[in-house]
Amino acid sequence: MPVIPVNTPNAKYDVTIAANLLPTLNVRLKRLNSAKPFRPFVITSPGIWALWSKQFLASFKQSPTILFLPSGESHKRLSSVESLAQQLSNAGADRDSLLLAFGGGVIGDITGFLAAIYMRGIRYVQIPTTLLAQVDSSIGGKTGVNLAAGKNLIGSFYHPQAVFADTGVLATLPPAELRAGLQESIKAGIIYDAKLFRYMEQNAEAILNTKKKADPKALTHVVAASVRVKANVVGKDEKESGLRMILNFGHTIGHAIEAATNYRQLLHGEAVAWGSIAALSVAIARNAISEKDANRIANLILRYGPLSPFKATAEKLVALTARDKKNRSGIRSFVLPTAIGKVEIVRNVTEPELLAATQSMLALMRRKSQ
Amino acid sequence: MPVIPVNTPNAKYDVTIAANLLPTLNVRLKRLNSAKPFRPFVITSPGIWALWSKQFLASFKQSPTILFLPSGESHKRLSSVESLAQQLSNAGADRDSLLLAFGGGVIGDITGFLAAIYMRGIRYVQIPTTLLAQVDSSIGGKTGVNLAAGKNLIGSFYHPQAVFADTGVLATLPPAELRAGLQESIKAGIIYDAKLFRYMEQNAEAILNTKKKADPKALTHVVAASVRVKANVVGKDEKESGLRMILNFGHTIGHAIEAATNYRQLLHGEAVAWGSIAALSVAIARNAISEKDANRIANLILRYGPLSPFKATAEKLVALTARDKKNRSGIRSFVLPTAIGKVEIVRNVTEPELLAATQSMLALMRRKSQ
Numbered sequence: 001m002p003v004i005p006v007n008t009p010n011a012k013y014d015v016t017i018a019a020n021l022l023p024t025l026n027v028r029l030k031r032l033n034s035a036k037p038f039r040p041f042v043i044t045s046p047g048i049w050a051l052w053s054k055q056f057l058a059s060f061k062q063s064p065t066i067l068f069l070p071s072g073e074s075h076k077r078l079s080s081v082e083s084l085a086q087q088l089s090n091a092g093a094d095r096d097s098l099l100l101a102f103g104g105g106v107i108g109d110i111t112g113f114l115a116a117i118y119m120r121g122i123r124y125v126q127i128p129t130t131l132l133a134q135v136d137s138s139i140g141g142k143t144g145v146n147l148a149a150g151k152n153l154i155g156s157f158y159h160p161q162a163v164f165a166d167t168g169v170l171a172t173l174p175p176a177e178l179r180a181g182l183q184e185s186i187k188a189g190i191i192y193d194a195k196l197f198r199y200m201e202q203n204a205e206a207i208l209n210t211k212k213k214a215d216p217k218a219l220t221h222v223v224a225a226s227v228r229v230k231a232n233v234v235g236k237d238e239k240e241s242g243l244r245m246i247l248n249f250g251h252t253i254g255h256a257i258e259a260a261t262n263y264r265q266l267l268h269g270e271a272v273a274w275g276s277i278a279a280l281s282v283a284i285a286r287n288a289i290s291e292k293d294a295n296r297i298a299n300l301i302l303r304y305g306p307l308s309p310f311k312a313t314a315e316k317l318v319a320l321t322a323r324d325k326k327n328r329s330g331i332r333s334f335v336l337p338t339a340i341g342k343v344e345i346v347r348n349v350t351e352p353e354l355l356a357a358t359q360s361m362l363a364l365m366r367r368k369s370q
Numbered sequence: 371m372p373v374i375p376v377n378t379p380n381a382k383y384d385v386t387i388a389a390n391l392l393p394t395l396n397v398r399l400k401r402l403n404s405a406k407p408f409r410p411f412v413i414t415s416p417g418i419w420a421l422w423s424k425q426f427l428a429s430f431k432q433s434p435t436i437l438f439l440p441s442g443e444s445h446k447r448l449s450s451v452e453s454l455a456q457q458l459s460n461a462g463a464d465r466d467s468l469l470l471a472f473g474g475g476v477i478g479d480i481t482g483f484l485a486a487i488y489m490r491g492i493r494y495v496q497i498p499t500t501l502l503a504q505v506d507s508s509i510g511g512k513t514g515v516n517l518a519a520g521k522n523l524i525g526s527f528y529h530p531q532a533v534f535a536d537t538g539v540l541a542t543l544p545p546a547e548l549r550a551g552l553q554e555s556i557k558a559g560i561i562y563d564a565k566l567f568r569y570m571e572q573n574a575e576a577i578l579n580t581k582k583k584a585d586p587k588a589l590t591h592v593v594a595a596s597v598r599v600k601a602n603v604v605g606k607d608e609k610e611s612g613l614r615m616i617l618n619f620g621h622t623i624g625h626a627i628e629a630a631t632n633y634r635q636l637l638h639g640e641a642v643a644w645g646s647i648a649a650l651s652v653a654i655a656r657n658a659i660s661e662k663d664a665n666r667i668a669n670l671i672l673r674y675g676p677l678s679p680f681k682a683t684a685e686k687l688v689a690l691t692a693r694d695k696k697n698r699s700g701i702r703s704f705v706l707p708t709a710i711g712k713v714e715i716v717r718n719v720t721e722p723e724l725l726a727a728t729q730s731m732l733a734l735m736r737r738k739s740q
Contacts, residue, residue, distance in 0.1 A: 082448045082517065082524075089519035089693065117487070120514065120525045144490065147452065149459035154452075155490045156526065323459060 002224040006139060006231045008238040011159035015139055015227050019216050021166040022052065022127075026059035029098070029125065032161050038098040038123065040064035041088060043111040045071045045103045048129050051172050056102060056127075064100070065091050069107060073263035076106045076145050078154060081114055088118060098123045101160075104130035105137040105268065109155075112143030116158035126163040130173060131181025131219075132269055134165040135188070135226035140234040140244075146263065150323050151255050157239060165227070167220045180269030182207065182304045185222050187276060188229035190297055191246045194341030196225040197300065204303055246343050249335040250276030253358055256320035260312040270307045274361055276337075277301060281357035282349060283336050293340050302368070309369040314358035318351060372594040376509060376601045378608040381529035385509055385597050389586050391536040392422065392497075396429035399468070399495065402531050408468035408493065410434035411458060413481040415441045415473045418499050421542050426472060426497075434470065435461050439477060443633035446476045446515050448524060454484055468493045471530075474500035475507040475638065479525075482513030486528035496533040500543060501551025501589075502639055504535040505558065505596035510604040510614075516633065520693050521625050527609060535597070537590045550639030552577065552674045555592050557646060558599035560667055561616045564711030566595040567670065574673055616713050619705040620646030623728055626690035630682040640677045644731055646707075647671060651727035652719060653706050663710050672738070679739040684728035688721060 001018040016028075029040065042056070042064050049056075049066065057063055067087050069075055088097070101111030101124060108126050115124035126138035144155020170178065182200070189197030199221065200207065206218035230247065237243040254275025257266060266274075280297055283289040289297075301307075321332070334349040371388040386398075399410065412426070412434050419426075419436065427433055437457050439445055458467070471481030471494060478496050485494035496508035514525020540548065552570070559567030569591065570577065576588035600617065607613040624645025627636060636644075650667055653659040659667075671677075691702070704719040 078448050078452045085524055086517050086519055089517055089523055092693075113487075117483075117514070117524050117526055119523060120512070120527055142490070144487075147456050147459055149456055153459055153489060154455055154487050156487055157490055323462075 002220070002227075004224065004227050004231050006159070007235045008141070008159070010157070010238060011141060013159060013162050015163040015165060015231065017134070017165045017167060017220060017224050017227065019166065019168040019220065021164050022055035022169070023058040025056065025127070025164065028162070028164065029100075032125075033098065033123070037096055039093070039096060040098050040100055041091070041093055042066045042100045042102050043069060043084060043107060043114070045069060045107060047071055048103050048107075052102075052129070052169060069103075069110060071104070071106070073106060073146070073258075073268075076110060078145055080110055081117075081145060084110070084114055085118055088114075093118070093122075095119050095122055098125065098161075100125050100127060101138075102127045102129065103133070104128070105133045108133050108138050109143050109152075110145060112141070112158055112160065113145060113155055116143055116156035121158070124160050126160045128163065128165055129169045131170055131178055131223070132184055132267075134167070134170075134223050135181065136184045136230060138163045138165070139227060139230045141238070150259060151263070165223060167216055167223055170219060176308075177267060179208065179304050180267035180273075182222070183269035183273040183276075183301065185226040186300055186304060187247075187249055187272060188226040189300075190276070190337055190340065191249045191335070191343045192229045192233065192341060193225060196222070196229070197296075197340050199225070200304075201296070201300055208304065242345075245333055245345050246335055248333075249337065249343055250279050252321050252332075252334055253278040253317055253354075253361070256317040257310060257312065259320045260316055261310050265310050266308050273301050273305070273307050274310075274365065277364060278354075278357045278361040279335060280337055281360040282334070282353055283338065285353065285356060286336070288336055288338050288344070290339070293337075296340060297337060306368070307365075309365050314355050314362055317358050318354050321354065372590070372597075374594065374597050374601050376529070377605045378511070378529070380527070380608060381511060383529060383532050385533040385535060385601065387504070387535045387537060387590060387594050387597065389536065389538040389590065391534050392425035392539070393428040395426065395497070395534065398532070398534065399470075402495075403468065403493070407466055409463070409466060410468050410470055411461070411463055412436045412470045412472055413439060413454060413477060413484070415439060415477060417441055418473050418477075422472075422499070422539060439473075439480060441474070441476070443476060443516070443628075443638075446480060448515055450480055451484055451487075451515060454480070455488055458484075458488060463488070463492075465489050465492055468495065468531075470495050470497055471508075472497045472499065473503070474498065475503045478503050478508050479513050479522075480515060482511070482528055482530065483515060483525055486513055486526035491528070494530050496530045498533065498535055499539045501540055501548055501593070502554055502637075504537070504540075504593050505551065506554045506600060508533045508535070509597060509600045511608070520629060521633070535593060537586055537593055540589060546678075547637060549578065549674050550637035550643075552592070553639035553643040553646075553671065555596040556670055556674060557617075557619055557642060558596040559670075560646070560707055560710065561619050561705070561713045562599045562603065562711060563595060566592070566599070567666075567710050569595070570674075571666070571670055578674065612715075615703055615715050616705055618703075619707065619713055620649050622691050622702075622704055623648040623687055623724075623731070626687040627680060627682065629690045630686055631680050635680050636678050643671050643675070643677050644735065647734060648724075648727045648731040649705060650707055651730040652704070652723055653708065655723065655726060656706070658706055658708050658714070660709070663707075666710060667707060676738070677735075679735050684725050684732055687728050688724050691724065
């Protein structure tokens with residue numbers, strides 16, 4: 001059973017990855033908190049709870065209080081945080097309460113933020129149920145919500161006590177979500193892990209489970225390798241002053257796409273995949289990457305598609321990047337791929353360059369969706 | 371010019387107290403941030419800005435962007451935070467922005483929280499304009515907002531870069547607010563500083579400025595002594611695991627009074643003053659304090675009145691204390707005065723005791739308002 005440690009100056013915790021973790025949950029929580037009493041509160045979505053509540057509750061003598069948040073990025077707002085906080089307070093939650101985030105990225109980001117600010121900070125644990133959440137958003141302590149003005153503009157760095165990723169839960173994930181999540185694993189390969197990249201090239205069928213036969217081994221391998229990349233990067237740069245920025249590969253244009261489509265039309269992984277193709281175009285135009293590596297990257301991203309198309313002009317998308325959180329005093333940081341497993345952070349990408357790259361990405365999209 | 375250092379494991383900054391600080395503000399901000407560029411944004415209330423904008427802006431070549439929040443506890447909610455964050459984003463605020471909290475406790479608490487969560491944390495400076503904010507809320511890094519369920523249930527520990535308390539600004543403070551703020555200084559005396567307590571006994575006229583002649587020296591002395599108490603306590607226990615709880619003297623019933631009156635009828639200092647009298651009653655009933663000290667405490671609190679009366683039953687108030695943030699796993703912490711300058715934290719105050727003490731406080735209120 002892969003157990004991957006996350007070590008930052010502010011937190012030290014494990015990500016445990018296995019196919020049948022849920023039924024042992026309470027035992028693990030008790031071990032984590034043996035020195036301090038806790039009262040558990042679950043934050044989950046009605047859909048996930050309907051499918052997995054039995055396994056989730058198997059190890060609890062008494063059911064924790066369950067609070068529901070509807071699915072979807074549109075609920076990732078301060079109003080949801082306020083409503084959940086009010087429910088926690090009504091249910092008597094105090095500083096000895098422990099929040100359990102049981103769901104996808106939205107549930108994890110909101111629950112982490114709620115834990116960060118409820119009574120100025122209580123404990124929480126991540127139990128991610130989507131591939132995207134298991135390989136990316138549940139690890140590293142970034143929590144938060146969206147503003148109308150942009151994604152994740154409000155939030156905290158606040159680490160969970162532990163992450164329990166049950167890969168068995170992925171069996172009920174819609175295929176499109178699985179593919180979108182795998183785009184984040186591809187990203188991990190592109191930015192940091194050439195071996196993971198090659199594994200995904202060579203084992204696409206087993207990972208994507210195209211023959212309708214479960215191959216939990218291939219998927220667990222990809223999840224564990226992706227988590228290792230994220231844990232490594234976050235351990236070296238917790239607060240995104242340097243290295244951690246590489247995790248934002250594909251996110252400059254990716255976030256703009258999500259904003260342009262009101263966070264509804266595309267899955268996050270799909271938006272990042274299109275954003276990665278745009279970032280790749282910048283690198284190609286600069287001759288920063290070999291043709292061979294560029295082709296391998298584009299091919300792998302498309303291999304794990306199809307990626308949903310969307311409608312937005314390049315001008316609109318580039319304009320939306322001006323609000324990127326990564327900008328400092330108006331200077332844009334951009335993650336440029338230079339080889340498989342290697343990227344560079346540059347601060348001199350101009351608007352015309354970004355525009356040309358975005359246009360080239362949109363042209364590819366039009367070709368693919370004909 | 372008193373400069374009082376605050377030293378905690380997570381932050382180190384100065385509280386500067388003087389009568390004419392505003393006109394030198396920008397120079398001080400630049401000195402603080404000489405290594406890092408910043409773009410200032412002011413969060414203030416229309417009332418304060420109308421009175422003091424000229425002095426505030428005197429040292430700025432270019433006016434910072436000004437964002438307004440209406441006065442009053444009813445605006446200390448997540449919806450205000452969201453609106454301000456949206457305005458920041460629209461104005462192009464990024465991670466190099468610096469928020470300046472220019473106002474009373476509500477402005478300070480909201481701005482600090484906004485700084486804590488905007489883009490997961492940006493810099494801010496406190497420029498408190500009420501006595502309460504100068505001696506208490508601007509120091510120590512507690513930030514946050516209210517829920518319908520209770521005061522400060524949402525928030526962060528997040529320290530400012532500096533606090534600049536211009537005691538000259540107190541000249542335009544309504545007399546009732548000055549008196550309410552002085553209740554927090556009395557609290558500082560009761561819990562930690564017998565000398566400050568005696569100074570306030572012996573110099574009430576000069577401090578309260580009853581002869582309509584300004585005596586900034588007496589007031590500056592009280593502000594500095596109160597800040598020293600808070601800085602000392604916070605330095606020894608940043609996150610309220612032990613000693614810092616003594617700052618909550620009078621707050622158990624005080625918060626309940628504010629909740630029962632919808633945070634509108636009483637000033638915070640008045641509610642805490644009534645709460646202090648209730649806490650004193652618990653101590654008297656337990657024989658935990660001498661009659662002489664108890665009388666001195668009650669007399670000093672009333673000397674800096676009159677305290678506004680309010681309508682609420684003892685039962686209602688005690689019921690409201692059950693939601694106190696200081697409770698852990700249902701156990702109530704209570705700050706008991708045992709002598710001038712000395713308190714004890716106890717965890718065995720029963721509901722009947724609290725009820726009797728609250729009734730005795732309400733009886734005193736009825737006698738006083740006849």
